[in-house]
Amino acid sequence: MSQVVYVNEKSGVDSTEVKGTEQQPFATPAYALFTYPDSKIYVFKQSEGEEQQEGYLEISASALKKAKKGAEGIKKKIEKQIKLDEQKKQKAEEASLKLAELDLIKIEEDKSLPIAKKIKLRTMQDNLETRVAVQGWIHRLRVQKGLAFITLRDGTGFIQAVLTGDLAKAKQTQELTIESTVIIKGVISKLPEGKTAPGGVELKADYYEVVGLSPGGDDAFTNKVQENADPSLLLDQRHLTLRGETLSAVMKVRATLLKAIRRFFEEEGLLEVTPPCMVQTQVEGGSTLFKMDYYGEEAYLTQSSQLYLETCLPALGDVYCVQESFRAEKSHTRRHLSEYTHIESELAFIEFDDLLSHLERLITKTVSYVLEDPVAGPLIKQLNPDFKPPQMPFKRMEYIDALEWLNEHGIPNEDGEPFKFGDDIAEAAERKMTDTINQPILLIRFPVEIKSFYMQKCKDDPRVTESVDVLMPNVGEITGGSMRTYDYEELIAAIKREKLDLESYYWFTDQRKYGTCPHGGYGLGTERILAWLCDRFTVRDCSLYPRFTGRCKP
Numbered sequence: 001m002s003q004v005v006y007v008n009e010k011s012g013v014d015s016t017e018v019k020g021t022e023q024q025p026f027a028t029p030a031y032a033l034f035t036y037p038d039s040k041i042y043v044f045k046q047s048e049g050e051e052q053q054e055g056y057l058e059i060s061a062s063a064l065k066k067a068k069k070g071a072e073g074i075k076k077k078i079e080k081q082i083k084l085d086e087q088k089k090q091k092a093e094e095a096s097l098k099l100a101e102l103d104l105i106k107i108e109e110d111k112s113l114p115i116a117k118k119i120k121l122r123t124m125q126d127n128l129e130t131r132v133a134v135q136g137w138i139h140r141l142r143v144q145k146g147l148a149f150i151t152l153r154d155g156t157g158f159i160q161a162v163l164t165g166d167l168a169k170a171k172q173t174q175e176l177t178i179e180s181t182v183i184i185k186g187v188i189s190k191l192p193e194g195k196t197a198p199g200g201v202e203l204k205a206d207y208y209e210v211v212g213l214s215p216g217g218d219d220a221f222t223n224k225v226q227e228n229a230d231p232s233l234l235l236d237q238r239h240l241t242l243r244g245e246t247l248s249a250v251m252k253v254r255a256t257l258l259k260a261i262r263r264f265f266e267e268e269g270l271l272e273v274t275p276p277c278m279v280q281t282q283v284e285g286g287s288t289l290f291k292m293d294y295y296g297e298e299a300y301l302t303q304s305s306q307l308y309l310e311t312c313l314p315a316l317g318d319v320y321c322v323q324e325s326f327r328a329e330k331s332h333t334r335r336h337l338s339e340y341t342h343i344e345s346e347l348a349f350i351e352f353d354d355l356l357s358h359l360e361r362l363i364t365k366t367v368s369y370v371l372e373d374p375v376a377g378p379l380i381k382q383l384n385p386d387f388k389p390p391q392m393p394f395k396r397m398e399y400i401d402a403l404e405w406l407n408e409h410g411i412p413n414e415d416g417e418p419f420k421f422g423d424d425i426a427e428a429a430e431r432k433m434t435d436t437i438n439q440p441i442l443l444i445r446f447p448v449e450i451k452s453f454y455m456q457k458c459k460d461d462p463r464v465t466e467s468v469d470v471l472m473p474n475v476g477e478i479t480g481g482s483m484r485t486y487d488y489e490e491l492i493a494a495i496k497r498e499k500l501d502l503e504s505y506y507w508f509t510d511q512r513k514y515g516t517c518p519h520g521g522y523g524l525g526t527e528r529i530l531a532w533l534c535d536r537f538t539v540r541d542c543s544l545y546p547r548f549t550g551r552c553k554p
């Protein structure tokens with residue numbers, strides 16, 4: 001006799017655990033039949049008549065037919081699931097086998113190959129078709145099946161390395177990350193027409209080693225430095241953002257600019273000196289002084305090395321320095337830093353006009369040297385495609401004429417009124433004028449009261465000074481300079497007028513006492529000229545680790 005199996009749609013459960021007894025019924029006839037194919041099915045029924053009766057009744061023929069179909073379906077479904085589970089298991093086994101296999105792929109150097117010559121990437125074009133070893137950081141990475149592309153960076157250049165065969169398959173390659181350091185050995189060849197990579201070459205790797213593996217996952221480099229992140233977050237990660245193509249390009253142009261400046265000074269016969277940064281005299285007004293305690297005495301971080309350069313003239317002739325200057329600027333402008341690299345020079349026995357033409361030569365020649373440079377030239381093209389080198393002579397404009405220009409163009413002074421003699425031309429107005437005129441301007445002859453105490457008054461108009469600001473489109477002032485008051489009494493009067501402590505300037509005023517001479521000089525802000533040259537929005541992008549209000553780290 002066939003087994004009796006019970007089904008109760010309300011209280012039953014379809015499960016392999018269930019026995020199909022009266023106490024433990026299934027929920028559906030289909031599942032009951034699937035579990036016990038030849039059984040007799042009894043289904044719990046509740047009659048709906050007046051006298052409520054309930055109990056198990058044998059399944060009807062039509063319901064049995066339906067249940068048989070259902071049981072078939074369940075069987076198929078379960079068989080399919082078993083098959084899928086088996087496939088999954090097999091795949092996992094294969095993958096772990098593969099990984100174990102990859103682990104077995106040992107990257108070994110073929111000792112029969114010629115010894116690789118260690119090179120820096122800047123010389124890659126001179127080392128084609130010989131076995132080389134390049135070392136650097138993984139700038140970009142693409143790992144495919146049996147093929148991996150690494151763009152390597154070593155600070156002097158970029159190269160694309162191609163890894164094939166076991167080199168590409170090895171676990172070591174599968175686990176590589178951006179910014180890891182590696183040594184890659186192989187042969188550099190020119191790329192065929194139509195293929196592109198840095199320098200038009202490619203390094204076919206025959207061996208490589210990992211020197212330092214960078215983290216992946218949450219701590220990955222790309223998570224720390226995200227291109228569109230908040231500027232202040234990026235500044236916190238400056239040590240990492242420096243590795244980026246734009247910032248490193250600006251730093252390379254910066255190095256070339258300083259080299260070009262030194263070349264120009266050498267050609268003009270100026271000698272480099274290194275004045276102190278810790279001083280006890282101010283140059284450019286008390287409001288921007290960084291004060292410090294110097295063994296119990298008050299001292300400052302230098303605002304400008306000008307006064308020291310002046311003292312060098314009798315000993316060394318014309319001099320220059322490339323020195324950090326410090327300004328406690330409270331304002332957050334895009335062209336002010338608290339610490340900047342100040343290029344200053346001082347020239348003896350010159351007239352105001354000599355100073356102006358020296359400045360024109362300085363800027364045009366330096367820029368042309370930078371543009372000629374094989375590294376910096378192309379970088380400027382990349383950073384500032386529309387850059388046009390300035391031509392001599394520069395437009396010369398007197399302060400008084402600038403006021404007229406500003407008033408004619410409806411640009412008001414800081415009080416919102418038309419400019420009048422003696423007004424400072426603040427940053428915004430100066431920028432508007434410079435950007436509109438859109439060429440370098442030598443803005444000259446500023447009034448005595450808005451300029452520093454040491455400036456020589458004009459012989460033809462003692463209300464104004466022999467002073468100059470060099471203004472460039474997009475940045476504004478990049479240089480400030482002047483002829484210096486060289487008459488002893490006049491200088492003393494100016495120091496007194498500014499209420500400076502005369503005694504602490506004894507070493508400076510002595511220059512007018514022991515053999516004075518007409519002389520002049522200027523200061524050029526490295527980050528300002530770079531912002532102009534590289535078309536950067538702010539000078540902060542032109543400094544290695546910019547310092548400004550609220551930022552002195554990292």
Ligand code: 4AD
Pocket residue numbers: 283284303304305306327329335336337338339340342344345477478479480481482521522523524525526527528539
């Ligand atoms: O016009 P400044 O204040 O002139 C002097 O310090 C003179 N003693 C220089 C000299 O004649 N030897 O500054 C000169 C230049 C400015 O034109 C500007 O390029 C730069 O220094 N500069 C700054 N750059 C960045 N951040 C700041 N806070 C700057 N202040 C001045």
